[in-house]
Amino acid sequence: MNIAEFRVEPANYQADFDDLRAVRVAVFVNEQYIPQEVEFDSVDPDCHHFVARDNQNRAIGTGRLTSDGKIGRMAVLQTCRGQGIGEALLLNLINKARKLGRTSVFLNAQTDVLGFYEKFGFIREGDIFTEANIPHQRMRLQIEPITKSSRPAPKPRDALVEIAEFKTLEGTVSATLELITKARRQICIYSPDLEYVLYGRLDIGEALKKFAINSSGGNVLIIIQDTLAVRSHPHPLIDLAQRLPSAFLLRTPIESDDLQYPSAYLTNDRDGYLFRQQSSQYRGVWSPTMPSRNRQLSEEFERVWQRCRPCAEFRALGL
Template identity: 75%
Template sequence: MNISDFRVEPADYQVDFDELRTLREAVFIVEQNIPKEVEFDTVDPDCYHLIARDNQHQAIGTGRLTPDHKIGRMAVLETCRGKGVGEALLLALIDKALKLGWTELMLNAQTTVSGFYGKYGFVKEGDVFMEANISHQIMRLCLEPVSKSSRPVPKPQDSLVEISETKTLEGTLSAILQLIGKARRQICIYSPDLEHVLYGRAEIVEALKQFAINSSGGNVLIIVQDTLAVRSQPHPLLDLAQRLPSAFLFRTPVEADDLQYPSAYIINDRDGYLFRQQSSHYRGVWSPTLPARNRQLAEEFERVWQRCRPCTELRALGL
């Protein structure tokens, strides 16, 4: 198997369980003869899981963080080893631990791969021990707390800005760009079909790219009603999401009322919003700073988000 590229992304334990199981069974149960009852433990549902995928969206590797600050279940398919997949998984897990504010990580390394972990700062601790008939070594990594950049005294909250009306494509694009540009850590988009004329525009895609890169762990949450329409043509935003999968999360409604919702909107975490009563028209209202309306839409978005399912059909395109 020739892997020219791959990506690492968070795994949804419920949605991705079959793929996680297949990976771990292939590596641990079939290849290493570890008993199935040992491999799949009770802590699994409470862990943070990662999955590595190749360009055909096939799962090729996985790893997890447990609630007690341990890395485990690092598995890469035999045909995919030596291509940087394990390294990418490990670095992504370390990065997640840093973002969670953890000050150390531990793992039980099989002694045959302890040198791999040593290259990334893990230090051996204690004696070699046997687990599932395989020799292991406890290893520990001390994490440097993420340094807080020295910042000036926070600026006063933005002044309220009265509602403005958008009537044209240009006005709508301008409002969206301003909302993206002012966002700190989160942007929420509710759209019928990820409107290509808006969210496929080069300037919008570039603004979302800059937000994803510069927001230090920020994300864009997108609810799409008609995933078939999204898949019917190439979409620049989907291409961007493929390159930055941890920043873009997609869900789609399953309840009739949500599927028939006629409006579209975008909100940021700086009290800004743009709301269009009819998603098929550009006419709408917006404000860069109007907390009351922003809060209403944010609460509505969260309620619908929780009712939605992950867009596995979009992920099959590379998300």
Template identity: 60%
Template sequence: MNISNFYLEPANFQVDLEDLHYVRKLVFVDEQQIAPEVEFDDLDSQCHHFLARDLQNRPIGTGRLSPEGKVGRMAVLPEWRHQHVGESLLRVLIEKARNLGLTAITASAQITALGFYEKFGFSKEGEVFMEAGIPHQAIKLMLQPLEKPVRQTPKPRDPSVHAARLETIESTLAAILQLVTDARRELYIYSRDLEYTLYGQNQMVDALKQFALRNRGGGVRIIIQDPANVRNQQHPLIELAQRLTSHFLIRAPVETADLQYLSTFVLNDCDGYLFRPIGNRYEGHWSPNLPARNRQLREEFERVWQCSRPCTEFRALGL
């Protein structure tokens, strides 16, 4: 079986505990006969965890990084082995360690997995030892420190611009394009179904593509209330997001109140905003620079984002 469609995401230990335990119980407790009290230790709640999921959002692999920089609990379900899931998990754990400023990471590798770690540059430390009745080898990987960006003196804020009314599709489209052009690193879109008349236009898709390609570490976050409606049509923006997966993140609300929210809005990270009280109409207001209104809508977006689900309906390929 040649399976390649999966994706990785950071795991919240409290929220994703059941999925983390599901994979580790099958691999370590059931398959390798490790005692549950050994496998599920007190360190778990302090670690950074990652989950690999299939395109139906089912957990298929796990890995964790301790605060001291120790990689552990690397587990992949049997039917997903030799499909690059383990390699992807280890890469993201190494990258997490670099982002935390660690200069080295360690692991206690089962002897049967030693070659896997050595391919990533890990070297042996000390002698073979027994842990949970299984031969292990201590290993270590030195990390190249990240280059620190040069801090620049922030430019003074431009004066606020009073909101202007929007009444037509043309004025709404022009305003959104201006917000995209003005954005530095982040864009936020809250929509019911990514209205094709706005987000399906060639000039809009091209503007978002250029924004994504000129940014590193930033991107576009999109909340779609009705992803099923978008999935049933060929949408150029969704196709772009599938090609540039590292630049576009899409989620769907799950709370009833959020699903019934009628308005739609667009924000950038330069204090610009566009707001339409009724999402299927074009009347509304916008400003390229109105910090107070931008901040209010950003807080609402973040609240909904935190309790929304990843929109796996649009994932084309995993890592």
């Protein structure tokens, strides 16, 4: 299969487990006859996982990094090999180890792929041994941890802006546009059904498109409670996410408390936020620069995001 586009991203073991499992079962269990009880070990939940996805959000590769610096579970679906996916996964895992301050990483490579790892500088250690009835070779790579930047200190935060109220849809739109426009690398949206009257607007869509294209790796993270309502009619923001799948990540809650959450909000990475107590009403409070409230909502969003599942129901639309 020719993969025109793919991306590698960090995976949450619980939220992304089905995708991780599908790839690893296909490669290790079905192809290499490794027992599932061996493949999925007790270390798995505590590892840093990465997943490769195609432009339809389908998982096509995996890899993990253990707490002691071991790279493993490197797998790419058979139909997707030879297109740089394994290389991208390996580089992301090495970079993760570097960010964690490690000075080396190691792995147990199957002997038929030793050349692959040697291209990246891995050195063989010790003798060949058998693991899961497959010959393996221990290999290690010395890496330089990320050092503190010598760049000038970052500019101070923008001055605090007093919290303001809005009471109309027009006020909601105006505040939303300003928060999107000022974002650097991340926008988080919590919405019951990606309200068409707000997020279906041309100006909101254009602002999000401009952010996604110009933010150099930035993301729009969206939590949608009612995906059925979103799928009931065409939605411009879904179409935009379909065209820019690496920038837009969508998840939906699975826990009852999250599904019954009555509010809606938006945050950016410039300390701005907008909050509506009742998602059905276009009235609430916002500020372009209010770090304390932004932090509260951002942390809450992250907690819910980790409990959510990916919006698999949008994959038929190309997401």
